[in-house]
Amino acid sequence: MTDDLPMRVRADGLPERVRIHEVGPRDGLQNEQTVVPVETKAEFIHRLAAAGLTTIEATSFVHPRWVPQLADAARLMPMLDDLTGVRLPVLVPNEKGLERALELGVTEVAVFASATESFARANLNRTVDEALAMFEPVIARAAGAGVNVRGYLSMCFGDPWEGAVPLPQVTAVCRRLRDMGCTELSLGDTIGVATPGHVTALLTSLNEAGVPTSALAVHFHDTYGQALSNTLTALRHGVTTVDASAGGLGGCPYARSATGNLATEDLLWMLQGLGISTGVDLGRLTATSAWMAGQLGRPSPSRTVRALSHKES
């Protein structure tokens, strides 16, 4: 591959700069069956930072029973203390999780809400309202400690039980998370069914409801191969924060459990071609994902990682 590819050609109506919210170490690894040692996780995060990622969701303080892979959160965080200048948010499920995170000096957290009753019940064993009520004191206490809270909202486009999710339903939960104090909302297409018109409609609906685009991130899944065209559509609408997972971690196409996270490298190829700056070095990131795939003992599901790795081997 020659160095001038992808050719840089800007397109009208797109932002100059995009911030990638890297979710691989948390959202990616939590779905992996292979147990990853804490030292490997720390090295992974250091490598991601060295590749230029400035926001890396590090782990989750959820109860180990639910996510055994991330049971080492309290051991991991001190291993990242040298990463100054890198935002390292962690997921917290409740007040207890927040307490543990705050004790370790965490300065950004995230909560995980659902736009649909079915998924709230399946994932949180609560109604949507009950889940929001559980998050209210978490967000308030975090805000009191000067800690920013990102609100993940899952099932923003479709739900495996309920089908297409009505826009007003999503908008209402977003508004409540904003009112409760979330500084950023990540709109999740958890089952990967969104298409560009739907993306535009939801973003427009949120604007009309008073949620500014600057407070929004998009989190698309590649289950049906739609993540990148949906992301492009969101960028056209003014979104500048995009969630992605290094190497497509958590989105293994070989496993039945595929969740299909957008691969950071596939996103980066597009952004680089569009001349949109991210500060991330594609070569270093690809090498990191290839290394992590080796740790997990299987090829990366990212098409870009596979293509670039083949060229180098």
Add this chain to the structure above:
Amino acid sequence: MTDDLPMRVRADGLPERVRIHEVGPRDGLQNEQTVVPVETKAEFIHRLAAAGLTTIEATSFVHPRWVPQLADAARLMPMLDDLTGVRLPVLVPNEKGLERALELGVTEVAVFASATESFARANLNRTVDEALAMFEPVIARAAGAGVNVRGYLSMCFGDPWEGAVPLPQVTAVCRRLRDMGCTELSLGDTIGVATPGHVTALLTSLNEAGVPTSALAVHFHDTYGQALSNTLTALRHGVTTVDASAGGLGGCPYARSATGNLATEDLLWMLQGLGISTGVDLGRLTATSAWMAGQLGRPSPSRTVRALSHKES
């Protein structure tokens, strides 16, 4: 999966209708190592037509030495005689190939040119000019017989040896193919490196050179996961003919030789969500690709085929 997914939401500035030029039986199968019996090929094409595809590139009349998989072209074509109302173009490399095709009653053909000298040399063992000179009598003779000629142009965006391909170079070859009588040009991103700004720039450049968008098709490869966002960009520019390969055939992600054709199902998911009509039934097409994957003894590289097949099993 509920039936209301993907949710239909139209987007401004996109066409009402798109014609899918299905390339699986030719471009897809020619890269497959497993020898496929002619009866299976005929059944594949019949199933694709039954799913609603109206343009299916059936085979190639290239010398069997170069593409042994398609050496049965003369046996295959008569097996498709019952498919009235379906366009069944075939690839012809030269006058001899055209003659064989015409004898079998073929009414549409395609030639395969290159925008770069390196690929013309590698693929056709000729310079770009020599290749065009070879096609000139083919196109003239086809036109004389009332047979439409599609011109494939490979390496329109990047070339593995030459890197980024200058727009004027691509535009010049397109103009010549048009002047020689090609009724349609298929712009190929053979190594999958294009991004949306580059796509817009090439389409604009072609318009400025007098090539109407209505005479253009796009042919994106998913090597870096970019095919669908590039297709969306081309649709915004007014393109209404899109090449795709059922099940992503020819684009096996497991093989080093991956060429990465855009999967027809991944395209169809997006078009369906956007309310753009194609006449193709996603369920029947997915079942066909799952069946073909079984014939080839490996999973389909299409994310949509994998996702929908998992749901049904």
